[in-house]
Amino acid sequence: MQPLDIAREALRRLAMRQLQPTPENYRSLYHEIAGTKAEELFPERALKLVCSTLPRLNQAQIEFVQRLESAVGSRSWSAISGSLVGLLRAQAAPQRKWTALLKDVFKQLERNHASLSFAQKHQALQQVLDSSNGELDALYSRMSALADKWESADEAGPTPAPAGVEAVTAATDNSDAALRDLFARTLEGVVSSLLIAAPDLRDEALELGTVLREVRDMRGVDDLAARLRNLIYRLNWVVDDQAEIRAGLMSLLDLLLKNISDLVIDDRWMRGQIDALRNLCDHPISARELDEVERRLREVIERQGSLRGNIDDAKHQIKLMLAGFVEQLGSFTDATSGFGNKMEGYARTIAEADDIGALQGVIAEVISATHEMRQTTERSRNEVDTMRDRVRAAEAEIERLQLELEQTSERMRHDPLTGALNRKGLEESYAKEVSRASRRGTKLCLAVLDIDNFKRLNDTYGHNTGDEALLHLVATVRDCLRPHDTLSRYGGEEFVILLPETSIDDAVIVLQRLQRELTKRFFLANNDKLLITFSAGVTVVLQDEQQSSAIERADVAMYQAKATGKNRVVVASADTVSA
Numbered sequence: 103m104q105p106l107d108i109a110r111e112a113l114r115r116l117a118m119r120q121l122q123p124t125p126e127n128y129r130s131l132y133h134e135i136a137g138t139k140a141e142e143l144f145p146e147r148a149l150k151l152v153c154s155t156l157p158r159l160n161q162a163q164i165e166f167v168q169r170l171e172s173a174v175g176s177r178s179w180s181a182i183s184g185s186l187v188g189l190l191r192a193q194a195a196p197q198r199k200w201t202a203l204l205k206d207v208f209k210q211l212e213r214n215h216a217s218l219s220f221a222q223k224h225q226a227l228q229q230v231l232d233s234s235n236g237e238l239d240a241l242y243s244r245m246s247a248l249a250d251k252w253e254s255a256d257e258a259g260p261t262p263a264p265a266g267v268e269a270v271t272a273a274t275d276n277s278d279a280a281l282r283d284l285f286a287r288t289l290e291g292v293v294s295s296l297l298i299a300a301p302d303l304r305d306e307a308l309e310l311g312t313v314l315r316e317v318r319d320m321r322g323v324d325d326l327a328a329r330l331r332n333l334i335y336r337l338n339w340v341v342d343d344q345a346e347i348r349a350g351l352m353s354l355l356d357l358l359l360k361n362i363s364d365l366v367i368d369d370r371w372m373r374g375q376i377d378a379l380r381n382l383c384d385h386p387i388s389a390r391e392l393d394e395v396e397r398r399l400r401e402v403i404e405r406q407g408s409l410r411g412n413i414d415d416a417k418h419q420i421k422l423m424l425a426g427f428v429e430q431l432g433s434f435t436d437a438t439s440g441f442g443n444k445m446e447g448y449a450r451t452i453a454e455a456d457d458i459g460a461l462q463g464v465i466a467e468v469i470s471a472t473h474e475m476r477q478t479t480e481r482s483r484n485e486v487d488t489m490r491d492r493v494r495a496a497e498a499e500i501e502r503l504q505l506e507l508e509q510t511s512e513r514m515r516h517d518p519l520t521g522a523l524n525r526k527g528l529e530e531s532y533a534k535e536v537s538r539a540s541r542r543g544t545k546l547c548l549a550v551l552d553i554d555n556f557k558r559l560n561d562t563y564g565h566n567t568g569d570e571a572l573l574h575l576v577a578t579v580r581d582c583l584r585p586h587d588t589l590s591r592y593g594g595e596e597f598v599i600l601l602p603e604t605s606i607d608d609a610v611i612v613l614q615r616l617q618r619e620l621t622k623r624f625f626l627a628n629n630d631k632l633l634i635t636f637s638a639g640v641t642v643v644l645q646d647e648q649q650s651s652a653i654e655r656a657d658v659a660m661y662q663a664k665a666t667g668k669n670r671v672v673v674a675s676a677d678t679v680s681a
């Protein structure tokens with residue numbers, strides 16, 4: 103039959119058998135009619151898809167997938183089968199005894215060979231690792247060969263190693279010893295000092311430090327590692343315990359502060375202080391914030407003691423005055439009742455008198471008694487007036503002292519106008535930051551800022567506007583600085599900023615960012631939008647340097663900034679600072 107006839111017949115049978123007209127059905131009918139055998143199609147796309155999803159995690163896998171892809175590409179079932187068989191054979195290969203091999207290698211590394219130094223063995227092992235290129239079979243066989251070679255090498259005899267090799271060994275030994283020493287010191291000096299509350303762990307840390315310095319062989323290292331693991335495990339418990347204790351203490355403190363605050367319901371200043379303390383304790387507290395809590399508490403105690411004494415004195419005065427007043431009132435009452443008795447006597451004498459002459463003496467006595475009574479009344483009124491004035495003065499004094507008590511904490515460390523630290527506050531912060539920087543080996547920068555043309559602003563808009571401009575600057579600085587940077591008012595329009603953990607380059611960036619921020623935030627004075635600018639000098643504080651000397655250096659730089667156009671930041675020149 104001709105192909106055309108076969109095709110026609112195939113279509114007819116498709117219709118007769120009511121088969122779907124798919125290529126497969128057509129193909130099988132075609133071969134049925136022609137009496138030939140259908141050739142199987144090669145599923146290349148599907149196989150390529152399978153290949154693309156296979157993992158390539160190591161060299162062996164990469165090579166397998168490559169072999170399979172090339173077999174699929176050449177449409178060779180036998181090649182595909184070959185690569186699959188290879189894979190299964192590799193998997194069926196005996197399991198390598200890695201643990202035993204590694205133990206063997208370590209043992210040989212530690213052995214004292216006559217003809218092999220540690221450095222040589224280290225180098226040979228490194229070569230094996232590098233050359234195996236992640237191929238596990240190759241690595242296994244090369245490492246096994248190396249271990250065998252070392253195994254058969256002679257035991258220690260003090261054969262001198264070549265000079266170069268010895269240097270390498272010495273260097274390796276030196277760095278090993280240095281590392282051990284460092285680790286031992288960490289255990290003895292740092293870990294143990296953190297474990298005051300857990301004496302048995304502290305002793306263990308100290309002992310492990312000693313063992314670490316002395317351990318020489320693999321068995322010793324194993325023991326040490328086991329003890330270290332145990333220490334770490336127990337340390338975790340200590341850390342958890344300490345966190346729990348800390349949380350408990352904080353909640354106790356909170357309870358205490360809450361109770362105090364309930365007790366001092368009438369004392370606004372104390373309530374303010376207690377609220378500030380509670381706010382500080384409200385979140386995980388840093389060393390800096392702890393300083394702040396301590397400082398506030400100290401101020402509360404100091405100032406409260408002295409001011410409370412003054413208020414008590416004033417109250418005592420009022421009590422004394424009241425007692426005097428009561429006494430006066432008593433004697434006045436005595437005087438008036440005496441006067442009344444006298445008057446009654448005179449009235450009787452007048453009623454019984456027979457002639458006018460007899461009355462003359464009585465009238466003189468009445469006049470004298472009345473005069474005396476008037477004087478007594480006047481004296482009493484004067485005394486009462488004086489007393490009232492003194493009571494009012496004492497009350498005013500109490501009021502003033504209460505107010506002083508309210509403001510006292512701020513006034514002790516803070517500038518009352520701007521709320522920035524004052525000189526005393528700066529001194530305290532400076533001392534803390536200098537020692538913190540020296541302890542931690544970090545950089546501390548100090549900047550002196552002076553507002554530009556401030557006199558003109560005062561002269562044009564008045565002193566009050568000048569004050570507001572100062573507040574504007576302080577608010578902007580606060581927004582731009584990190585919480586642990588400190589701002590203090592050093593003089594009229596001069597401020598000092600301390601920037602802990604900051605390099606000089608970063609300090610300049612911070613100050614310039616501040617200047618940019620000030621240009622964005624206008625200051626409004628009588629509806630005029632004013633631009634507040636400042637000139638600044640900045641320097642790195644030298645280790646343990648006095649505050650006055652760092653400020654002086656920054657001040658000189660600040661004047662350079664003024665002299666060279668203002669609204670600038672100048673770094674204290676290199677010849678004045680060697681940090």
Ligand SMILES: Nc1nc2c(ncn2[C@@H]2O[C@H](COP(=O)(O)OP(=O)(O)OP(=O)(O)O)[C@@H](O)[C@H]2O)c(=O)[nH]1
Binds near residue numbers: 554556557
């Ligand atoms: N409003 C106000 N002004 C103050 C305060 N303290 C200082 N001043 C004023 O700040 C001005 C500083 O003036 P100058 O030292 O001449 O400095 P300046 O005008 O800023 O000039 P340059 O520093 O050269 O830019 C003075 O007029 C002071 O009276 C304050 O607390 N409030």
